Amino acid sequence: MARSQTHQALPAELLASAEWQKACRGRDFARIFRLVKVKAGIYPSRIAALCGMTPSRVGEIMAGRRSLAHIDVIERVADGLRIPGAMLGLAHRPWEIPAPTRAEEKQPGPLPPVPDEPQGTEPAEELDDLLALVDGRATRSTLTALHSSVQDYWRRDNAHGGATLRPAVVGHLRYVGRLLKSAEGGLRHDLQGVAAELARLSGWAYFDARQYSTARTYFIQALKLSHAHGDSLFMANVLSCMSLLATYDGNPNDAVTLACRAQDAARAAGEQSLVMSMLHLREAFAHATLRDSHACHQAVDRSRDEYEQSCGREAEAPSWVRYFDETKILVDTGIAYARLGEAARAEPFIAEGLRRESTEQQRGRAFHAYWLASAQLQQGKLDQACTSAGLALDLTTAIDSPRVSGHVRELHRRMLPYARETPVLAFE
Structure with missing residues (x-):
């Protein structure tokens, strides 16, 4: 990304200091940002620009009012500030890997890059x-x-x-x-x-x-x-996607607001139990990220109630929500519990959903295998976690989903404390 390319490496003496290394090991981003400000002269507004955040969010992190937990956001900070991946328990970042040396014989020139962002005419x-x-x-x-x-x-x-x-x-x-x-x-x-x-x-x-x-x-x-x-139901659908995006982007409070607003839009469109069931589970994901157990369980219960009301009336629902069937509600309920940290409750839901899922749904199965492995690892079930992680890894090699690949890398990082155990060696 452009913001990473314009930033020079942090001072070597800062990276070598015991205080910095301790902050990185604990992923203490309040201390990391303060050290970057004091020792490297990079002020909060610049930190925000480099890491793709707002200045107010950086200020809240430095003051200890917010934390960073999601792997995607942590990777963005590592890339923006040029923090070596190993210091934060990540894989080597792309910019750490040296470019291959040029062969003496002239090679054909590279193809022009395909732009990721919408470009001008x-x-x-x-x-x-x-x-x-x-x-x-x-x-x-x-x-x-x-x-x-x-x-x-x-x-x-x-x-x-x-x-x-x-x-x-x-x-x-x-x-x-x-x-x-x-x-x-x-x-x-x-x-x-x-x-x-x-x-x-x-x-x-x-x-x-x-x-x-x-x-x-x-x-x-x-x-x-x-x-x-004039389609309020589809507006609810888009808002639910934005809620999930906010959860991934480290803004769970926004995710709750967007999920609730999606429910309001769906209610305004009339009785649609299947849509409401899906939206309540999106709300549950956001509450789980906030570790709000009571609100998460309430949202899961409302989702189940709405789903039961929708049974036999699926044909009345919009086509875009008909994927949300019994298998999907099982696995999404398990993921909500796993996000909440209730691994023992999450595992049977995800395992049953994964068992029922079609083998053609490779991206979904890879994602759900990751969550099953995560729930098993939380419980110390190392053998089962490595088996599920192996399934996730196998499926990930057959798809193109950086989101799922990022989850699998995060799982690998969480296995590092068990690196000498036989199941982990086999997974490696």
């Missing part, structure tokens, strides 16, 4: 605009084909991860945006719905790639499009 996009004029206006057949593409993208996301889908999904979103310019009446209204679906899918693909700022941009676009489309 390029000649290719102008050509697309011209070709769109030749194609003519959108028709009902166009809508049918677009809906089919969206369903196929979601299937591929679940099977293989969303990271590699980004160029195709964003391209489709731009194409629909061009169609909207000339569409009118009911067709325009329906195209806005398709655009909202593609924007949410774009946000999800970037979320799965752990590019959270870009994901948030697309989720906001999806929210605006679904508002223009």
Whole structure:
């Protein structure tokens, strides 16, 4: 990332100091930030810019009012401040690995990079605009084909991860945006719905790639499009995605607020028990991250109650929530308990969900195998944890999901205290 590339390494004397090394071992980021300020002359506003945070958040961490626990945020701090990964119990960071030496014989030049962020208008996009004029206006057949593409993208996301889908999904979103310019009446209204679906899918693909700022941009676009489309239920769906993103990005209070606001939007749209069941579990995830046991259990209970009311009425629910079945509620309940630290309660839920899950859902199975291993490791069940971790690792090699890969790396770090044990050696 650009912010990492412009920052020089921290002073060697700071990295060698006992105080610094103790702070890193304990992941005491209040002390780490204070030492960076005093010893390296990097002030909170600059720390915030380098680490992708707001200055107020950095100030709260330095004052001890907030902490950092999620691996994604910790990796961002390590990369932003150039803290060697081993000091924080992480794998070697990409910038620590020396570039390969150049061969004497001249090699072919590298291909131009594919931009991750939405870019300005390029000649290719102008050509697309011209070709769109030749194609003519959108028709009902166009809508049918677009809906089919969206369903196929979601299937591929679940099977293989969303990271590699980004160029195709964003391209489709731009194409629909061009169609909207000339569409009118009911067709325009329906195209806005398709655009909202593609924007949410774009946000999800970037979320799965752990590019959270870009994901948030697309989720906001999806929210605006679904508002223009007048679809309160889909707005609730987008808000639930933003809640999960906030949980991963180290903002659990925001995650609770977004999940509750999603529930309000769903209630405004009418009786939809399956949607409400999914939204209550998203709220449970956020409460679990805050270690609020009472609120988490209440949200799980409400989710189960709503799910029971939805039984036999699944066909009435929007297509985008029908994935939320008995298997999904089992495994998500287990994950909420695991996030809360109630590993013994979490394990049977996740194990049963994983047993029921289709083998075609490789990304989901990898994610759930990680959570099963995590719950088993919390209980000291080293043999079972390593077996589950091995399944997660095997599945991860067959998908492209940096989000799931990051979880598996975090699990590996948590196994380091048992590095000499036979099951861990086999996992290595």
